[in-house]
Amino acid sequence: MEEIDLKELLDYFKSKWLLIISAIILAIGFGNLYTIFTRVPLYKSDTTIVLVSENQNESYNSSELQLNKNLVGTYSEIIKSRKVISPVIKNLKLDYTYQKLKESITVTSITNTEIIKVSVSDKDSKQAKKIANEIAKVFSKEIQKIYKLNNVSIVDKAVESIKPYNVNYLKDNLIYVAIGLVLSSGIIFIKFYFDTSIKTSEEIENKLGMTILGIVPKVEGE
Numbered sequence: 001m002e003e004i005d006l007k008e009l010l011d012y013f014k015s016k017w018l019l020i021i022s023a024i025i026l027a028i029g030f031g032n033l034y035t036i037f038t039r040v041p042l043y044k045s046d047t048t049i050v051l052v053s054e055n056q057n058e059s060y061n062s063s064e065l066q067l068n069k070n071l072v073g074t075y076s077e078i079i080k081s082r083k084v085i086s087p088v089i090k091n092l093k094l095d096y097t098y099q100k101l102k103e104s105i106t107v108t109s110i111t112n113t114e115i116i117k118v119s120v121s122d123k124d125s126k127q128a129k130k131i132a133n134e135i136a137k138v139f140s141k142e143i144q145k146i147y148k149l150n151n152v153s154i155v156d157k158a159v160e161s162i163k164p165y166n167v168n169y170l171k172d173n174l175i176y177v178a179i180g181l182v183l184s185s186g187i188i189f190i191k192f193y194f195d196t197s198i199k200t201s202e203e204i205e206n207k208l209g210m211t212i213l214g215i216v217p218k219v220e221g222e
Contacts, residue, residue, distance in 0.1 A: 012192045013185075020184045027180030028173055035172055041164035043125035047132045048155040049139070051075070051114040071151075076107045076116055078146070079139050087142075088134045094127075105135070115155065125161050132158035 013020075051071060078084060080102050089096055106119040118135055122128035140152045 023184035024180035027176045031176035042121045042166045043161040044121045044165045045128040045132045045158035046119045047136045047158040049116045052153045072109045087138045129158045129160045
């Protein structure tokens with residue numbers, strides 16, 4: 001296997017700087033076009049619900065605390081049930097099916113607490129906020145009907161998100177720069193490795209061990 005002169009390889013890369021820059025620009029251009037035409041920006045809004053003492057006039061005893069902790073998992077499932085989502089669709093007059101809206105809702109319970117976090121993602125930031133707040137409102141009413149309990153309180157209402165959560169242009173462009181750099185470097189290395197032509201007199205001395213006695217200049221034209 002032929003040895004590669006690192007200095008020669010580096011000089012070859014330097015001579016191809018225009019190819020590297022062009023590849024990076026093309027990668028950024030095509031990458032952003034792909035992002036614009038294939039990725040729909042989604043906005044996420046969160047609301048948090050806490051399970052509290054049913055009787056506000058009495059102290060919060062240990063039995064109520066344990067009951068609420070046991071109910072967190074059950075409540076999380078009820079939030080995504082038809083009993084809650086269908087009224088939300090009706091109240092907000094949404095052009096969504098139950099299944100479609102359900103897929104846009106994420107319910108998580110905060111570990112070792114009685115807090116439930118409801119997240120809604122939508123291509124419309126204002127609508128995501130409205131849906132999240134309506135879910136919390138409808139859920140509170142439905143719990144009273146199902147369990148005959150008044151132990152749900154809204155901690156934080158959802159607010160409108162400014163930036164989409166699924167698009168990060170800075171991160172994406174850094175990836176596109178890396179792709180352009182890798183591709184151009186690979187092409188340049190392959191060209192260098194398989195290029196056996198002699199380009200300078202120094203290469204004759206280094207590779208063939210022969211002394212240069214004279215150089216015939218190349219004359220352009222007739």
